[in-house]
Each structure stands twice: as structure tokens, then as C-alpha cells.
Amino acid sequence: MSKKQERALGNQRPFLGSGADLSRRINNSRMVAYATIAVGLINFRYQTGSSGNLPSSLTLIIPGLMIFLVSLTSPGKQWLQNRNASLAIIVVGGLLLAYSFIL
Numbered sequence: 458m459s460k461k462q463e464r465a466l467g468n469q470r471p472f473l474g475s476g477a478d479l480s481r482r483i484n485n486s487r488m489v490a491y492a493t494i495a496v497g498l499i500n501f502r503y504q505t506g507s508s509g510n511l512p513s514s515l516t517l518i519i520p521g522l523m524i525f526l527v528s529l530t531s532p533g534k535q536w537l538q539n540r541n542a543s544l545a546i547i548v549v550g551g552l553l554l555a556y557s558f559i560l
Contacts, residue, residue, distance in 0.1 A: 479538045482537055482538065482540075483528050483534055483537050483538075485543065485546075485547065486524055486527075486528045486546045486547075487525060489521075489524060489547060489549075489550030490525035490528065491521070492550065492554060493517050493518070493520060493521030493553045493557075494518055494521035494525070496553075496557045497514045497515070497516075497518035497521060497557070498514070498518065500517060500557055500560055501514035504560070513560050516553075517557055520549065520553060521550075521553070524546055524549075
């Protein structure tokens with residue numbers, strides 16, 4: 458892109474933190490939530506009859522529901538726009554998924 462074109466675009470050039478990037482962070486958080494809920498429900502179904510099944514499945518389901526509900530509210534969306542919050546959600550989701558394999 459030439460310097461003349463860059464000056465003409467001004468503030469319209471895409472940058473990290475643009476609207477598309479922020480909606481991608483919210484979508485990624487929802488995908489983490491969907492994954493933890495699904496794994497918790499699958500765990501609940503396949504370990505039917507074993508002792509301690511409900512608490513271990515709810516350990517996966519409840520955080521997933523909380524992440525999902527946060528991603529639907531306006532204050533939650535603002536919070537998820539923070540890069541550190543998105544990173545924390547992804548780390549928590551990863552730890553929960555790792556926990557599901559230990560079960």
C-alpha cells in the first residue's frame with residue numbers, strides 16, 4: 458500500500474482489537490463453554506451408576522454454563538473484550554477439559 462493510500466484510509470485501517478477481533482474472542486469463549494458443557498454431559502451419561510458421578514460432571518457443566526451466560530450479557534461481553542479475560546477463560550476451559558480426561 459502506498460503512503461498516499463495509507464493517508465487516505467486514516468483510521469479506517471484494521472488493527473488488532475478491531476470489532477471482528479473482539480467478536481472472535483466472545484465466540485471463542487462460547488466455544489470453550491459449549492465444549493465443557495458437552496464433555497460434562499457426556500461424562501454424566503457414560504458414568505451412570507458410578508459413585509460420585511454427579512459432582513464430577515457438575516464440575517464440568519457449571520463452569521461451562523457460567524462462561525456461556527457471561528458471554529451473553531452486555532457487561533460480560535465488555536469483560537470478555539479484555540485480552541486477559543479471554544486468556545483466563547481459555548486456560549480454565551483447557552484445565553476443565555484436561556480434568557475430564559482424568560475422570
